[in-house]
Amino acid sequence: MSTPTRPVLLITGASSGIGAATARHAVQAGWRVVLAARSLERLQDLAGELGGPETAIAVRCDVTEWEDQQRMVAEALEAFSSIDAAFANAGFGGPRGFLKDTTEHWKEMVLTNVYGAALTIRATVPALSESKGHLLLTSSVAGRRVLPGSLYSCTKHAVTAMGEAARQDLHGTGVRVTLIEPGMVDTPFFDQRPTEALADEDIARGVIYALSQPPHVDVNEILIRPIAQQG
Numbered sequence: 001m002s003t004p005t006r007p008v009l010l011i012t013g014a015s016s017g018i019g020a021a022t023a024r025h026a027v028q029a030g031w032r033v034v035l036a037a038r039s040l041e042r043l044q045d046l047a048g049e050l051g052g053p054e055t056a057i058a059v060r061c062d063v064t065e066w067e068d069q070q071r072m073v074a075e076a077l078e079a080f081s082s083i084d085a086a087f088a089n090a091g092f093g094g095p096r097g098f099l100k101d102t103t104e105h106w107k108e109m110v111l112t113n114v115y116g117a118a119l120t121i122r123a124t125v126p127a128l129s130e131s132k133g134h135l136l137l138t139s140s141v142a143g144r145r146v147l148p149g150s151l152y153s154c155t156k157h158a159v160t161a162m163g164e165a166a167r168q169d170l171h172g173t174g175v176r177v178t179l180i181e182p183g184m185v186d187t188p189f190f191d192q193r194p195t196e197a198l199a200d201e202d203i204a205r206g207v208i209y210a211l212s213q214p215p216h217v218d219v220n221e222i223l224i225r226p227i228a229q230q231g
């Protein structure tokens, strides 16, 4: 059923894990969603599951490519006319240790986690300013405490800083900014799936909490660990 007033949430990294779970919860909460990632077929399957083009559209976007990000926003506006919230969530990790991993993988990770998130802010801020909307970024508990030898942790500290930098930059526009800081979540982020971790939907509920506050309430940060996680 088409309900033109349903707000619109754009999600990067929507093909899997936290992004896909957030899309499912958002649609249940009355949002329309723009699903972005590189795996178009998975996004299309999810868009179909969520009700098809009146509720969910799939857009192929490599967040490290500015042209992709601009096209993602253009397709969102063409389909739904506004963007009420944008969730810069795409990202991945790698082995700890400054002598581990490959330099190519490091570069891809920094570009995706840091540059990609910044590009999503740049691409969506005009539409969010128009809608007096909401910007959310996925940092991590690893963006709050340093992990030994973890360049991933360094990228997430950059995202944490980016959230606060964006909040101050957008002050006065009516745009709210929320940092989502998950502890260990059982998603394909891990090659070996963790036990005693959170589920992706545990984070999705946190996102919906931030999104569903009254307009004057800006939930700046949500850090969620599983009870079994000490550090």
Ligand SMILES: NC(=O)c1ccc[n+]([C@@H]2O[C@H](COP(=O)([O-])OP(=O)(O)OC[C@H]3O[C@@H](n4cnc5c(N)ncnc54)[C@H](OP(=O)(O)O)[C@@H]3O)[C@@H](O)[C@H]2O)c1
Pocket: 012, 013, 014, 015, 016, 017, 018, 019, 036, 037, 038, 039, 040, 061, 062, 063, 064, 089, 090, 091, 092, 093, 112, 116, 138, 139, 140, 141, 181, 182, 183, 184, 185, 186, 187, 188, 189, 190
């Ligand atoms: N799982 C955890 O314990 C945990 C904890 C703290 C923070 N996080 C953060 O949560 C976010 C989501 O991760 P997840 O746990 O849900 O893992 P996931 O299931 O592996 O999802 C990662 C998502 O990022 C997308 N992605 C990766 N590179 C991309 C690129 N260049 N362009 C566009 N999309 C890209 C992937 O889609 P495609 O491959 O289709 O592009 C996928 O949809 C990440 O930022 C991660 O760092 C995860």
